[in-house]
Amino acid sequence: MTEEPNDTVFSSxxxxxxxxDKDGTITIKQNGKVLIDSEAKATNEVFEVSIKLNQGRNDIQIYQTTNDGYDIVVDSKYDGKSGELVNDKQTYSTxxxxxxxxxxxxxxxxVILVKNGTYEEKVTIQSPYISLIGEDSxxxxxxxxxxxxTINPNTGKNYGTSGSASITVKSKAIGFTAExxxxxxxxxxQGNNNEQAVALNNQADESIFINTRFIGNQDTLLADASASVPARQYYYKCYIEGDVDFIFGRAQAVFDDCDIASVNRESTTNNGYVTAADTWDKDNYGYLIMNSRLIGLxxxxxxxxxLGRPWRPSSQTQPMTPAVTYVNCYMGDHITTKGWDDMGDSLAATADFSEFGSFGPGAKLSDTRKVLSVDEAAKYTLEKAFGSSAATVNGEAAFKDNWNPRSEESSINIHDLYGKFVPVTSLIIDVNEMMLTVGDKKIIISTVGPEEVTDKTVTFESKDNNVATxxxxxxxxxxxxxIxxxxxxxxxxxxxxxVTVNPKLTVINSAPMISAEDVTINVGDNFEVMNNITATDKEDGDITSTIKVIENTVDTTKAGEYKVVYKVIDSEGASTTKTITVTVQEVINDSVVVEPENTPENSGDNNTSNNTNGNNESNNDANNSNNVDNSNSLPQTGDNSAAIVVILALVVIVAGVFMFKKKK
Incomplete structure (x- = not known):
């Protein structure tokens, strides 16, 4: 509960x-009136209701019904094959x-889940450890x-009182529960004889009924035991309706926080009796009705x-003293002042009838109503009524163990009928304070204890989603x-x-750098544009692989100056460009001067020199002209000067090739 009032309030x-804590439904009632009817709620989903109170006592009841923890389903609308799996559960129609x-x-x-519906059938239960749980009471x-x-069609004879029961739980069905x-x-x-009509005949030890409604008239609930084995039975938050002896039998039964409703038989003097116990003397307790309400309809x-009358069946040979005790019960004004009545020759005065802490208009003082002292009332507790020695068989304790259906230490108790519930006892998180920057993400790791806790569901909620989600x-x-x-x-x-969230700091991103030098090559050389080019960034490191060439004018076939422009961008978008000059130069060859050998003078020269006709000047000019022509003429066969020229040319070519390869 996240919000609930005090037990006593001064507001209407x-x-x-x-x-x-589990998927299921919530039902809330006020004084028996349904305020919220089977409203579906998921695990951890909130339910809330505003209730207008009546003056005086208000009984607010909250019921949670879950759909887990059951083995078998009964659905009156099911028309398939009996026992077939439906949603992994064996399913039946009856x-x-x-x-x-x-x-x-x-x-x-x-555990058998019985879905809403009316099941008109006579059921006998003989197997131990069965639980029936309905969708809605x-x-x-x-x-x-x-x-x-009524005639039993199987025998042709009357059912008899105990045989008339709609549901019979045999003594072998130890640990039976219904809810x-x-x-x-x-x-x-019709006002005739033999109209006793039993709703439940329960003979099972350690049986529990929670939020169960028993509807009938005379002899509604037979809280009984077999002839050989006594039985302890616990009825918690139940509704029991009838008129005459409508709670009867020899069980050691405790009715805790129950509504016990008397039907109006339209009589002005006698509208019935609540109980008719036939407790054996070797049973220390009969019926203990505690914290309950006796109401009239x-x-x-x-x-x-x-309040009751003593039932001593004539067929019973065991000595018996019918025992009924009311402790802390509300009694409506339909209860008689006398309190108890006789049943024929079976006198109330010889029974063990008493009460303690009764209140309400029907809680009247009378010489015929025994009121226990505080010390006497101390023995009328759940633990003592269901103790191992609360009854005897052949002089020995009738039960192997003490049984307290309200204690989780008992093997059969109201807390873990559908699986033991282990509550959370510890919740630890790995961090109790966070310092974050806008945009940061981090996880809170939680540890729930104990390890066997039933529900480890952890929820997280931020007080301000504008700061952190x-x-x-x-x-x-x-x-x-x-924050x-x-x-x-x-x-x-x-x-x-x-969680404290700080603003995100602005970081100045450094621009990347490109390392590249100017280049000089010769005409015809191969130019590799990315040779010896690198790029680095302070934040990103080596980013050479991301360099791009955005301009390249180099033409290696022509001498001249050209440019190459490089660009690189880092991960934050900062960019840098770098321009280098590429010089392409002509191939430079050294000139080789070859002097021609002296040509022998031929016979005509002498004749010329001896010419005496005065033409020496002309002859000299002619000779000079001949000299020039001879120097430019092709060598003759056998002339060594031609070989020398060829050799020198080859040397120059080889040197050029060597320099070209070295440049590459």
């Missing part, structure tokens, strides 16, 4: 809120089929129409219903500058983590 209106599917030697609890109805005098359903005998009285007349797995994301608190919750335990 209260708010109630809470959440469920309660009888489901009950009969369980071995009489069963040793583990089998008023909508899941197990009923049959039979009375003491959230109605057990009814629909027989309508339909304007029943005041002072017309007795958190998802269902504990992942935190910083959204905006500020918030993240609440981590599991079960009833919660812890907090303080």
């Amino acid at each position: 209106k209260v708010n109630i809120a809470g959440y469920t 309660v009888t089929e489901a009950i009969n599917s369980i071995s009489t030697k069963n040793t583990e609890r089998k 008023e909508k899941t109805i197990l009923t049959y129409d039979a009375a003491n005098g 959230n359903l109605t057990i009814e005998n629909s027989f309508v009285e 339909d304007d029943i007349a005041d002072s017309t219903v007795s 958190v998802d269902e797995s504990g992942n935190v994301e910083a959204i905006g500058v500020g 918030t608190v993240i609440t981590v919750k599991c079960g009833d335990i919660e812890v907090e983590c303080k």
Whole structure:
């Protein structure tokens, strides 16, 4: 519960809120009136209701029904093959089929979910450790129409009182439980004899009934035991309706926090008796009715219903002293002042009838109503009524163990009928304070204890989602500058983590750098544009691989100056360019001067020199002209000067090739 009022309030209106620990439904009632009817709620989903209170006492009841922890399903609308798996559960259309599917030697609890519907069948349960759980106590109805005098079609004889029961739980069905359903005998009285009509005949030890409605008239609930084995039975938050002796039998039964309603028989003097116990002397306790309410229905007349009368069956040979005790019970004004009545020759004065702490208009002082002292009342507790020695068989304790159905230490108790519930006792998170920057992400890791806890579901919630958000797995994301608190919750335990979010710092990104030098090559050389080019960035490191050439004008076939432009961009978008000059030059060859050899003078020269006709000047000019021509003429065969020229040319070519390869 997350919001609930005190037990005593001075306001006419209260708010109630809470959440469920499992998927299922929530029903809330006020004084028997349904305020919220089977409203579906998921795990940890909140429910809330504002209730207008009546003056005086208000009884607020909250019921949670879950759909887990069951083995078998009974659905009156099911039309498939009996026992087939539906959603991994054996499914039947009748309660009888489901009950009969369980071995009489069963040793583990089998839970049968009975869906809303009316099941008109006579059911007998003989296998131990069976639980029946209905969807809704008023909508899941197990009923049959039979009375003491009704003919049993199987035998041709009367059913008899005990045989008229709609549901019979045999003594072998140890540990039987029922919850959230109605057990009814629909027989309508006509005012004739033999009209006792039992709804439940229960003989099982350590049996429990929770939020179960028993509907009938005379002899509604037979809380009994077999002739050889006594039985301890616990009825918790049940509704029992009838008129004459409508709670009867020899069981050691405790009725705790129950509504016991007397039907109006339209009499102004006698509208019936609540109990008719036939307790054996070797049973220390009979019926203990505690913290319950005795109410009258339909304007029943005041002072017309007795608290009980002693039943001593004539067929019984065991010595008996019928025993009934009321402790801390509300009694309506339909209860008689006398309190107890006789049953023929069986006198109330010789029975063990008493009460303690009774209140309400029917709690009247009378010489015929024994009131226990405080010391006497101390022995009327759940633990003592269900102790191992609360009854005897052949002088020995009748039961192997003490049994307390309210204690989790008992093997059969009201807390773990559908699986033991282990609560959360510790919740630890790995960080209780976070310092984040906008955009940061971090996870909160939680540890729940103990290891065997039933529900380890952990929820996370941020007080201010504008500062930081958190998802269902504990992942935190910083959204905006500020401080918030993240609440981590599991079960009833919660812890907090303080989250401080700082602004994101602006980091100045350094521009990258390109390393490249100017290049000189010769015409015809091969130019590799990425040779010896590198790029680095302070943040990113070596980013050479990302360099791009955005301009390249180099032409290696022509001498001249050209440019190459490089560009690189780092991971943050900063860029740098670098331009280098590429010089392409002509190939330079050294000139070789070859002097021609002296040519021997021929005979004509002498003749010329001896010429005496005065033409020496002309002859000299002619000779000079001949000299020039000779120097430019092709060498003759056998002339060594031609060979020398060829050799020198080859040397120049080889040198050029060598320089070209070296440049590459």
